[in-house]
Amino acid sequence: MSRHTLPKSIYSQSVGLLGILVFSLILAVSCQGGGEEAPLEVSLALSGNPSTLDPHATTETLTFQVTKSLYDTLLEPDDDGELVPALARSWSVSDSQKEITFQLRRDVSFHDGSGFDARDAAASIERLLSPDFASPSAGEYSVIEDVQIVDDFTLRLILSEPNAPLLYTLASGWSAILPSEKIESGHNFAREPVGTGPFSLEQWVADERITLNKNGDYWMEDEIEVEKVSLQIIPEPSVQTQALMSGQVDILYIVSEEDVPVLQSRDDIIVETDTTSLVMVMSINTSRDILGEVEMRRALNHAIDKQTALDVAYGGGTPVGTFNDASNPFYADFTGMYPYDPERAAELAREAGYSEDRVFDLVLPQNFAPHVTAGELYQEMLREAGIQARIRMVDWPTWISDVYGNANYDLTVIGHTGKLDPDGRFIGYGSGNMYVRYPNELLEELITEGRRTLEFSRRQEIYTQVQRIFAEQVPFVFVGSSLRRIAYSSDISGFRMTPNLDTFDFRRISSGSGE
Known part of the structure; x- marks a missing residue:
């Protein structure tokens, strides 16, 4: 199932459009009274409004760009696209290649305070497989014959045949792990996401902004510095560029070619270019x-x-x-x-x-x-x-x-x-x-x-x-x-786009020069 991406734009719009947009403060790096450093907040210009925040119910990249921060998967890709542990701290594949066993992390909590265990992982995979739910990604899991809860923190998948892509599917955003109790109760994940991710949803104002708050109980060993993420929904690239130059947003993940010279001419903005997998x-x-x-x-x-x-x-x-x-x-x-x-x-x-x-x-x-x-x-x-x-x-x-x-x-x-x-x-x-x-x-x-x-x-x-x-x-x-051209404030470093999936990873962002 292909997933749709968000494009770069060369359309220009009147700068007057800025007058009707209200932006959040991006980056607080100045000191407050008493010598305390203000919490680190970052803002990114998002090119459109996601249709849902239920990662099992869609194929659109806009959704996964948001839900990457709200949910975790059993595995995830590293900077080179290789699979590394996430909610599963390890995994093993049987000699027949038809059984995959996951040892899950302990002491992981969902945003609602409930604990994560094998029941949540099993319920999430079963939801993706369910004909009643009819996930558009269901075909990627069809090789799974049985989902077994071995114990509270051990999950085993029984496959009908060897399947090379399945581990990579389980590391993709549409394999997000949801709490089993809320799955069973028919919770509205489309508007009220509940995951184990590094951030939780504070507010979603359709066509304006999505605000995320740091999950202070996140399982990663490295401390996440960012306290708040603001995804400002700004469809017009010219307005996005003006917002970056004026300091109203920190990050543009799509930069038009004609905007590169003016952005590169500034000491407070860094521009990076690479070839996409689009x-x-x-x-x-x-x-x-x-x-x-x-x-x-x-x-x-x-x-x-x-x-x-x-x-x-x-x-x-x-x-x-x-x-x-x-x-x-x-x-x-x-x-x-x-x-x-x-x-x-x-x-x-x-x-x-x-x-x-x-x-x-x-x-x-x-x-x-x-x-x-x-x-x-x-x-x-x-x-x-x-x-x-x-x-x-x-x-x-x-x-x-x-x-x-x-x-x-x-x-x-x-x-x-x-x-x-x-x-x-x-x-x-x-x-x-x-x-x-x-x-x-x-x-x-x-x-x-x-x-x-x-x-x-x-x-x-x-x-x-x-x-x-x-x-x-x-x-x-x-x-x-x-x-792909990414531009961001030189006051931050560590912003990452997930290889091949075009989603955002804010977990490594820190204050200080990205040069």
């Missing part, structure tokens, strides 16, 4: 008449100038030719299959039976300006190839429910985040159940085989075949992996 795409609903024809989908791919789209809409990046990010160890390079060629695109469209009275419905998530910019570029590039598209703007909740959930679109623009294991990106696409509605029996068989295979080189062979099918059948226009 795959930027124009998704194609293959169940819609002519879009079911592979020639038409190939025409769309030839019509798009990928590097220009990355440079203009996303601030640069590396083109890809399949459903994987360029830095992934399993990536296979098929970028040469569809060079930018409007004439070839027009020729293939005619062969597919396309006529210009067929105007494609190009749906764009309006609060993510880079995707809007990309969509406008794609509309013009398609027009140059004789292919007509009409833009329809929707808000993010509508995109999630209507486009991703119900496939009510012809074309759409989005970015898919990376996963700790490749199966997390590929799962479901061969069955035709994902929003591109692309059933392919061979693709599904290969994805299943890759999931059951533990040996790296064999998995690499399998996933190369998977990526070749994506490249040949193109249920997406695969555009590329974008650059």
